[in-house]
Amino acid sequence: MTNTNPALNTPLALIAELTHRCPLHCVYCSNPLELQSRANELSTDTWSRVFREAAALGVLQIDFTGGEPLTRTDIIGLVKSARSAGLYVNLITSGLPLDEPKLDALIAAGLDHFQLSFQAAESQIATEISNTKSHAQKLRVLDWLKSRRVAVTLNFVIHRLNLHQLPEMLALAESSATRVEFAHVQYYGWAFANRERLLPTRAKLDESLEFFQKAQQRLEGKIRVEYVVPDYYGKYPKPCMGGWGRKLMLITPSGEALPCHAAKIIPGLQFDNVKDCSLAEIWSNSSAFQKFRGHSWMLEPCKSCDRRDLDFAGCRCQALLLAGDPAATDPVCSLSPQRPKVDAILAAIHSVAPTSPSSVVAQHAAPADRPSDAHSWLYRPNPA
Ligand code: SF4
Numbered sequence: 249m250t251n252t253n254p255a256l257n258t259p260l261a262l263i264a265e266l267t268h269r270c271p272l273h274c275v276y277c278s279n280p281l282e283l284q285s286r287a288n289e290l291s292t293d294t295w296s297r298v299f300r301e302a303a304a305l306g307v308l309q310i311d312f313t314g315g316e317p318l319t320r321t322d323i324i325g326l327v328k329s330a331r332s333a334g335l336y337v338n339l340i341t342s343g344l345p346l347d348e349p350k351l352d353a354l355i356a357a358g359l360d361h362f363q364l365s366f367q368a369a370e371s372q373i374a375t376e377i378s379n380t381k382s383h384a385q386k387l388r389v390l391d392w393l394k395s396r397r398v399a400v401t402l403n404f405v406i407h408r409l410n411l412h413q414l415p416e417m418l419a420l421a422e423s424s425a426t427r428v429e430f431a432h433v434q435y436y437g438w439a440f441a442n443r444e445r446l447l448p449t450r451a452k453l454d455e456s457l458e459f460f461q462k463a464q465q466r467l468e469g470k471i472r473v474e475y476v477v478p479d480y481y482g483k484y485p486k487p488c489m490g491g492w493g494r495k496l497m498l499i500t501p502s503g504e505a506l507p508c509h510a511a512k513i514i515p516g517l518q519f520d521n522v523k524d525c526s527l528a529e530i531w532s533n534s535s536a537f538q539k540f541r542g543h544s545w546m547l548e549p550c551k552s553c554d555r556r557d558l559d560f561a562g563c564r565c566q567a568l569l570l571a572g573d574p575a576a577t578d579p580v581c582s583l584s585p586q587r588p589k590v591d592a593i594l595a596a597i598h599s600v601a602p603t604s605p606s607s608v609v610a611q612h613a614a615p616a617d618r619p620s621d622a623h624s625w626l627y628r629p630n631p632a
């Protein structure tokens with residue numbers, strides 16, 4: 249492998265997908281459609297080596313995610329070894345499977361930050377979205393966290409079905425967290441397959457933006473309120489992952505190093521594995537990481553656009569999914585020649601989107617392997 253990019257930043261964070269196993273089956277899961285099995289998961293020792301290599305490379309934070317990281321029976325040991333490598337340890341979890349002794353053991357092992365994800369503010373929509381009864385357990389976990397010394401973020405993934413519950417979601421965060429993140433679904437992976445039922449209308453989105461701005465003003469100095477709007481409604485794309493291979497690195501359960509969650513959908517990329525190479529080698533030299541660094545790969549209008557170092561031409565995976573070319577300008581950009589495709593998707597949403605929350609609930613329990621249609625969800629299954 250040869251490094252062709254000498255002016256390289258250090259990655260700030262490592263996203264460790266410890267497993268793809270999960271008790272929930274969310275319709276917007278960011279995992280790939282092809283999930284990795286338990287048999288191929290990295291061992292505790294290999295992960296521990298990766299944490300040491302990450303710290304040596306200058307990584308500051310590790311995000312334990314999945315699937316559900318708590319399904320790893322060695323999770324306490326993994327937290328301990330990441331902490332002793334000098335990393336800030338963030339656990340992104342559904343709160344299942346967890347009890348109070350295990351929570352205490354995680355904190356004693358050095359957990360710095362607990363990021364609890366919610367599907368809604370109440371159980372009916374939460375159950376519909378995850379095809380699992382998990383809301384009551386999340387409320388229990390939230391209650392336990394109130395008396396623990398660990399930073400807490402509540403993470404609400406928002407979409408058409410739960411946008412009307414923002415006040416109740418915020419109240420949950422006010423009761424217990426120091427930070428709350430309202431992140432709109434991003435449309436790749438499982439969310440792309442379920443997009444037509446998740447995209448909100450422009451009117452509902454605008455109402456939510458007003459809500460977030462007021463919440464930020466009211467809670468300034470008490471709770472950090474952050475929100476991410478759906479790309480499809482933007483004028484310009486977001487700098488996906490802070491730019492390809494610029495700030496973040498993701499390791500899959502079996503050890504492949506990816507520049508983003510969905511990178512494996514891009515044809516022709518070769519991903520190196522932490523079992524064969526050090527993290528430093530991969531960061532500097534991996535062909536997949538180098539593929540969309542810098543400007544030379546860009547096409548017009550990005551190539552000569554004065555925003556190209558702000559958004560890095562948007563999301564490569566979205567460009568592939570919507571334009572059929574991962575090097576194309578992200579089609580959500582208003583300057584993209586492909587933007588009419590996004591406008592057509594939004595126009596179709598507005599012609600069918602239900603107006604009342606009650607009308608969108610209760611299209612239940614599609615089998616996990618059944619393709620989506622107008623009346624059912626494509627639920628994420630559990631890997632073998
Ligand atoms: Fe960003 Fe490219 Fe759009 Fe310019 S043309 S705003 S660089 S996506």
Ligand code: FES
Nearest residue numbers: 488508563564565
């Ligand atoms: Fe892959 Fe955005 S999800 S670059």
